[in-house]
Amino acid sequence: MAATRRRVLAGGVALAVGSHGSVRSRTARECPASVGPSVDARVGFVGDVMLGRSVDEHWRGGDPTGVWDGLADRLDALDGLVCNLECAISDRGERRPGRTYYFRADPDWAVPALAAAGVDFASLANNHLLDFGPAALADTRAHLARAGIARAGAGPDRETAFEPATFDVGDLTVGVCSLTDQSRSDEAGESTPGTAYLPLNHRIPGTRERVDRALTRLHEAGTDLVVASLHWGPNWVVRPAATQRSFARWLIDRGVDVVHGHSAHVLQGVEVYRGRPVLYDCGDFVDDYVTKPELHNKWSALFDLEFRGGRLHALHADPVVIHDETVHPAGDDAPGSVEKEAAEAAPWVRRRLRALSEPFGTAVERDGDAVRIPLDDCGE
Secondary structure, eight states, X not given: OOOOOOOOTTTTOOOXXXXXXXXXXXXXXXXXXXXXXXXXXXXXXXXXXXXXXXXXXXXXXXXXGGGGTTOXXXXXXXXXXXXXXXXXXXXXXXXXXXXXXOOEEOHHHHHHHHHHHTOOEEEOOSSSTTTTHHHHHHHHHHHHHHTTOEEESEESXXXXXXXXXXXXXXXXXXXXXXXXXXXXXXXXXXXXXXXXXXXXXXXXXXXXXXXXXXXXXXXXXXXXXXXXXXXXXXXXXXXXXXXXXXXXXXXXXXXXXXXXXXXXXXXXXXXXXXXXXXXXXXXXXXXXXXXOTTTTTTEEEEEEEEEETTEEEXXXXXXXXXXXXXXXXXXXXXXXXXXXXXXXXXXXXXXXXXXXXXXXXXXXXXXXXXXXXXXXXXXX
């Protein structure tokens, strides 16, 4: 088998692919080292990006960049951006029966909006890509492809739905495997469209086999950074379940470098396991969902993974506020329309991330309006 160029964050040791096609687990003492090329870079991660319903009504026919109000400098500073796309992008399709919510955005503004934000990858493994049926799903994949945005997690058949994606961030090649444990009725069949649905529990043989197959493809493709983007767990829950924690650690043991979680619509804590970050839930980045004051679900963060010299160096979290179908920065440079709310949101996000990450032993440091989580130390 041909050698790959991937050098994982594991003491500079190549992650080998086993003779039966499964990836080899990391040893217990491996610590972060080179990702491959010796580069400085910043890759952003956000949770649900829902551009349908009243967000679509608000921005259709207007300036598509307005949805990211005030965040242009932060987004421009990133070398890449990964999100969960929680809607179809299409002007076709029929509402699928039996659903409560239907999310679809007009491609004429939604695609330019994603491009303006610098989105490099959109996860489609969630419970809303089929709200308007297979035609809208096919359109979503096509619109993203034409815009040069990589996507994974849903497709015209099971093999395509589970096919991981790769894209370049400067000199880094990033690979993403997208999975969901939400809405089994949306599961892709052997020859029918749907999502990459799996019970996300590594004790289930079928889950282990499917994940190993995807990770093997990424390692053989020579990816420098491997991401697992997971739409998992129930809504409005602020702490991950034990099965989620176990699955996340298993993924890192199998060669994943970043676990990118979403689905709960609220921030959850961050764990650093063997020097790799587990973002259990990034919350929502933009939406029109109901406001739950006790959960502050409209207060979230833009996560920023910093590389120095090709090493995972730190994770930053910049607080943001969703207001009037728009995402705004929280803190001192928030616009006047949300100044009071933003002033309250920034310290709350910092406190929430610190409190929810503390049980994992994660160090959370203040960095202006944001927080910083160091990744240089090898965690167990």
